[in-house]
Amino acid sequence: MASLGRIVSSRHFWPLLVFVLTLLLLRHLSTDFFSISDGRVYGSLVDVFVRGSQVMLLALGMTLVIATGGIDLSVGAVMAISGAMSAWLLTAHEASAGVAIAGGLGVGAVCGLWNGALVAWFGLQPIIATLILMTAGRGIAQLITDGTIITFHHAAFEALGKGYALGVPISVWLVLGMLLVIGAVVDWTNLRLSIESIGSNATASRVAGVPVARVRLLVYVVSGLCAGLAGLINAANIAAADANNAGLYLELDAILAVVIGGAALSGGRFSLTGALVGALVVQGLTTTILTSDVSVHATRVVKAVVVVLVCLLQSPAFRARLQRMIRRRP
Amino acid sequence: MAQPPQPSPESTPLLSMTGIVKQFPGVRALDGVDFQVRRGEIHSLMGQNGAGKSTLLKVLTGVYTRDAGQMLLDGRVISPRSPLEAQGEGISTVYQEVNLIPDLSVAENIVLGRQTQRFGFIDWRAARRQADAALARLDLQLDVSASLNSYSIAIQQMVAIARALDEECSLLVLDEPTSSLDQQEVARLFGVLRRLRDDGLGIVFVTHFLDQVYQISDTITVLRNGRLVGEWPAAEFSRIELIARMLGRDPASLTEAEAGAAPPSPVAAAEAARLVAHQLGRRGQLQPVDVEVGAGEVLGLGGLLGSGRTELARLLFGLDRADSGRVELAGRAVRRGQPRSAIAAGMGYSSEDRKVEGIIPELSVRENLILALASKRGLWRRLGRAAQEALADRYIQALGIATPDAEKRISELSGGNQQKVLLARWLAAEPSLLILDEPTRGIDVGAKAEIMALVADLKARGMSVVFISSELEEVVRSSDRIMVLCDRAALGELRGESKTEQAMLARIASAHQEVSGG
Numbered sequence A: 001m002a003s004l005g006r007i008v009s010s011r012h013f014w015p016l017l018v019f020v021l022t023l024l025l026l027r028h029l030s031t032d033f034f035s036i037s038d039g040r041v042y043g044s045l046v047d048v049f050v051r052g053s054q055v056m057l058l059a060l061g062m063t064l065v066i067a068t069g070g071i072d073l074s075v076g077a078v079m080a081i082s083g084a085m086s087a088w089l090l091t092a093h094e095a096s097a098g099v100a101i102a103g104g105l106g107v108g109a110v111c112g113l114w115n116g117a118l119v120a121w122f123g124l125q126p127i128i129a130t131l132i133l134m135t136a137g138r139g140i141a142q143l144i145t146d147g148t149i150i151t152f153h154h155a156a157f158e159a160l161g162k163g164y165a166l167g168v169p170i171s172v173w174l175v176l177g178m179l180l181v182i183g184a185v186v187d188w189t190n191l192r193l194s195i196e197s198i199g200s201n202a203t204a205s206r207v208a209g210v211p212v213a214r215v216r217l218l219v220y221v222v223s224g225l226c227a228g229l230a231g232l233i234n235a236a237n238i239a240a241a242d243a244n245n246a247g248l249y250l251e252l253d254a255i256l257a258v259v260i261g262g263a264a265l266s267g268g269r270f271s272l273t274g275a276l277v278g279a280l281v282v283q284g285l286t287t288t289i290l291t292s293d294v295s296v297h298a299t300r301v302v303k304a305v306v307v308v309l310v311c312l313l314q315s316p317a318f319r320a321r322l323q324r325m326i327r328r329r330p
Numbered sequence B: 001m002a003q004p005p006q007p008s009p010e011s012t013p014l015l016s017m018t019g020i021v022k023q024f025p026g027v028r029a030l031d032g033v034d035f036q037v038r039r040g041e042i043h044s045l046m047g048q049n050g051a052g053k054s055t056l057l058k059v060l061t062g063v064y065t066r067d068a069g070q071m072l073l074d075g076r077v078i079s080p081r082s083p084l085e086a087q088g089e090g091i092s093t094v095y096q097e098v099n100l101i102p103d104l105s106v107a108e109n110i111v112l113g114r115q116t117q118r119f120g121f122i123d124w125r126a127a128r129r130q131a132d133a134a135l136a137r138l139d140l141q142l143d144v145s146a147s148l149n150s151y152s153i154a155i156q157q158m159v160a161i162a163r164a165l166d167e168e169c170s171l172l173v174l175d176e177p178t179s180s181l182d183q184q185e186v187a188r189l190f191g192v193l194r195r196l197r198d199d200g201l202g203i204v205f206v207t208h209f210l211d212q213v214y215q216i217s218d219t220i221t222v223l224r225n226g227r228l229v230g231e232w233p234a235a236e237f238s239r240i241e242l243i244a245r246m247l248g249r250d251p252a253s254l255t256e257a258e259a260g261a262a263p264p265s266p267v268a269a270a271e272a273a274r275l276v277a278h279q280l281g282r283r284g285q286l287q288p289v290d291v292e293v294g295a296g297e298v299l300g301l302g303g304l305l306g307s308g309r310t311e312l313a314r315l316l317f318g319l320d321r322a323d324s325g326r327v328e329l330a331g332r333a334v335r336r337g338q339p340r341s342a343i344a345a346g347m348g349y350s351s352e353d354r355k356v357e358g359i360i361p362e363l364s365v366r367e368n369l370i371l372a373l374a375s376k377r378g379l380w381r382r383l384g385r386a387a388q389e390a391l392a393d394r395y396i397q398a399l400g401i402a403t404p405d406a407e408k409r410i411s412e413l414s415g416g417n418q419q420k421v422l423l424a425r426w427l428a429a430e431p432s433l434l435i436l437d438e439p440t441r442g443i444d445v446g447a448k449a450e451i452m453a454l455v456a457d458l459k460a461r462g463m464s465v466v467f468i469s470s471e472l473e474e475v476v477r478s479s480d481r482i483m484v485l486c487d488r489a490a491l492g493e494l495r496g497e498s499k500t501e502q503a504m505l506a507r508i509a510s511a512h513q514e515v516s517g518g
């Protein structure tokens, strides 16, 4: 019983369980769940990962921001800006894929820098600071696209969203790469210590010499970069830049993913893999509901119910009760 | 006042706790503890850091649920599940860590949860009057509409006490209420406590100041490692025996062992440094002062509560931004209002406010301990895991930090042990000048001596220290030179022969007279 208790109380148990259950349901619902042809993977399972790659990328950046006790509401809008930027470079300047990608990532980073500066240097509340870009961002994207939806044909660029490498979608590779890079940087430097320390007690961190402002700036830049990359994937996927709809509401999914992944919104300890699992839960649900006969309108309600469940199961108070119940019935 | 009512041993005690057990992961904090308090008695609860004092009081007041045992108050079984319920039962508490709400006003903090209401609205005028009255019992006059965090930790402590005294209660519980108070405030508090005792209240008092224990208590209970050692009438329990019981040693062996206490493990030598501050000041906080500290010198800052000691320390370290003057350490200019610049120049600052400016509650003992050193190395040069563990183990050993291992969350350590970790944090960073603001706050007698020995050792290796303590005697004993402050200005210096507690108090008293005379 003790070992069961330990498994049940492990950080990733409940999100993973929910993910597996949704996948079972999805498998039951879909005609093609998983298949390999021409050495490439296909099916609704793969869809979950491909579609989920955008939320997963956002969740990676969002995890760091939330761990410092902040929040980034602008990531959806930043996706639109980066998508618009790359589409504009591809069409108006006939730029190469490399330049378009660099341009998209670049504006993402600049957006992050803006958010970070407002929070770290000017002391704005993160929710207010990023709300500015959240609302203004789509306007900026529209300025770039001149109010239209820019479509393009560029095989090399579109590969970001549709291409395969070694039989696996490129977008999934990108998530994996980002996870490894951020994970390595965070764990091979003092960054994780600094981030968690700031999130847990920023005043005491400052007294101990943690470069609070610099770390805050950095996490918003990383979040902007992640959003930029997600925006590129989004644009490549549909071969167009849609300033109004690209990444719409995805900031909420990303925040959800982080919370489901076990992080506290007040900051402190964080887990990158936890956030990815959270993102998969969110995307798994969305895909399953869309596949099923349930009306699209119900999507949000079902999502909300599951989210409440997962969060409950992760709350220490609720878990303590549950464990007591398990122990009572041997 | 009449004699306190003599408690007859047969009458039911006010509070009776029996067989209390509290288990935390990896630690049995309380192991079958019995504890009794009678009416009209001030009862000191003693024990080393981590002995279980706070845990016992938190079980009593419903912060923790006990795993076994029984509690009777006035003969009734009680089982409060929250401090609020305990308050309803007539137990009023001041916890070790000030747990008021910093952003609320003093008045709000005092009356919170029991405001006078008029037509369903809170009557703020009545609330302010109530707060003023509560503070007046401690001879304290504050602007009660100012937010609590605009006051020093000592004043915050007084406010917490005022709040507790304001409640109708039969049992008053005070966990280290005096840890950052000056003699004057302590005397006032004790006056109030004696009155309450004579009115028949039971009072539980925790402190590491032995003088205070003997001044105020009728009875002493000693805990060690979560177990009850025993209960003694204070008058029949000698100081040396008390210490021996707390440490679990033979009283006879104690004196020699204490004398022969070897300085803890050596710490690498810090380079010689010299701090020069010129006309350092900030409006409303400190009038411009000059400060100099030589290599290997300990400068004590003497003064009473609110004299400007902590304010000076914060300006030196850059935690508050000076609006005049400059600071140099070993020839390097320290940028105003930037602690990181001070740290880079070789300074360290251990704050008096452990909870707000000290611990990182979610992180482990190891992470808390290496934080200053890691930050000093810079964001990108990680301190290897093995080095971190070695450092943590070394300081856990050297300072006798009571923790099952270095990975325990610091917030789960006892108050005194948290303080030791914070000291270790700065020792590990090897500063050339360390500012210690109430470094021995909440630390038990044995550890206090060890820490003072450690500071002496570092000083011998060339580290400079700026030392602040509300215990004037401690300042006198450990400083080479004392700078006396009063009313947020420097009064002058004491050194050599004139460096005594009396001289310091005389200096302050004469300054006060000048002010009131002129």
Ligand SMILES: Nc1ncnc2c1ncn2[C@@H]1O[C@H](COP(=O)(O)OP(=O)(O)OP(=O)(O)O)[C@@H](O)[C@H]1O
Pocket (backbone or CB within 6 Å): B024, B025, B027, B028, B029, B047, B048, B049, B050, B051, B052, B053, B054, B055, B056, B096, B402, B403, B411, B412, B413, B414, B415, B416, B417, B442, B444
């Ligand atoms: N919330 C907690 N979780 C885990 N362990 C705890 C917790 N609170 C206290 N402990 C452990 O229980 C023991 C007793 O702690 P307690 O705070 O009661 O000591 P104390 O006698 O008040 O010491 P001090 O003089 O330092 O305040 C310590 O070993 C401490 O690490």
Ligand SMILES: [Mg+2]
Pocket (backbone or CB within 6 Å): B053, B054, B055, B096, B175, B414, B415, B416
């Ligand atoms: Mg305690």
